[in-house]
Amino acid sequence: KQEVTQIPAALSVPEGENLVLNCSFTDSAIYNLQWFRQDPGKGLTSLLLIQSSQREQTSGRLNASLDKSSGRSTLYIAASQPGDSATYLCAVGTQAGTALIFGKGTTLSVSS
Amino acid sequence: GAVVSQHPSWVICKSGTSVKIECRSLDFQATTMFWYRQFPKQSLMLMATSNEGSKATYEQGVEKDKFLINHASLTLSTLTVTSAHPEDSSFYICSARAGRLNTEAFFGQGTRLTVV
Numbered sequence: 001k002q003e004v005t006q007i008p009a010a011l012s013v014p015e016g017e018n019l020v021l022n023c024s025f026t027d028s029a030i031y032n033l034q035w036f037r038q039d040p041g042k043g044l045t046s047l048l049l050i051q052s053s054q055r056e057q058t059s060g061r062l063n064a065s066l067d068k069s070s071g072r073s074t075l076y077i078a079a080s081q082p083g084d085s086a087t088y089l090c091a092v093g094t095q096a097g098t099a100l101i102f103g104k105g106t107t108l109s110v111s112s
Numbered sequence: 113g114a115v116v117s118q119h120p121s122w123v124i125c126k127s128g129t130s131v132k133i134e135c136r137s138l139d140f141q142a143t144t145m146f147w148y149r150q151f152p153k154q155s156l157m158l159m160a161t162s163n164e165g166s167k168a169t170y171e172q173g174v175e176k177d178k179f180l181i182n183h184a185s186l187t188l189s190t191l192t193v194t195s196a197h198p199e200d201s202s203f204y205i206c207s208a209r210a211g212r213l214n215t216e217a218f219f220g221q222g223t224r225l226t227v228v
Contacts, residue, residue, distance in 0.1 A: 034217060042222060045219075089156070100207070104154060
């Protein structure tokens with residue numbers, strides 16, 4: 001059974017720092033991996049989608065990498081801002097058309 | 113990206129009553145929709161998968177008679193919590209994909225259900 005783990009559970013950094021959020025999954029046979037942002041009491045906003053054949057995806061200050069063989073993905077946030085404060089969720093798709101399996105998330109707090 | 117609209121965003125109901133939550137894909141047809149439940153500081157847990165025109169597939173431990181799912185059209189799925197109890201209080205989120213391939217998943221805004 002696929003399990004997704006995110007470390008750390010919480011992270012506090014001062015504004016301007018570059019940071020890395022980690023995601024690991026137990027079964028390397030994934031179809032794709034998606035990173036989301038969730039603000040308190042809100043739904044999920046898709047940040048980046050990485051297909052299993054890809055190594056990384058970039059969007060603005062965000063860069064996500066995927067290493068299927070080791071079962072890991074990282075989300076790199078450059079020059080963090082207070083507006084980046086939120087919970088970041090990693091989710092894997094194991095087969096075409098099936099639901100995503102989520103980690104518990106990393107709650108990020110960026111202080112000004 | 114595609115837009116998934118979920119309504120209502122929050123609802124308070126009395127124990128024993130039923131509550132219906134709607135999930136709509138606004139600019140695409142969703143052949144598959146997923147319903148998740150999220151407890152405070154916990155991950156999203158899949159409740160069921162609904163395919164347009166067929167019965168929903170429920171995850172183990174989810175009572176299908178309590179959580180009724182209808183996916184009668186390609187743009188609308190509904191989740192009805194029947195005979196709600198305080199332990200059903202939670203955050204419910206729907207998700208949709210446009211086709212059978214594992215394309216990008218889009219999520220609704222979520223519904224905060226409080227049963228008193």
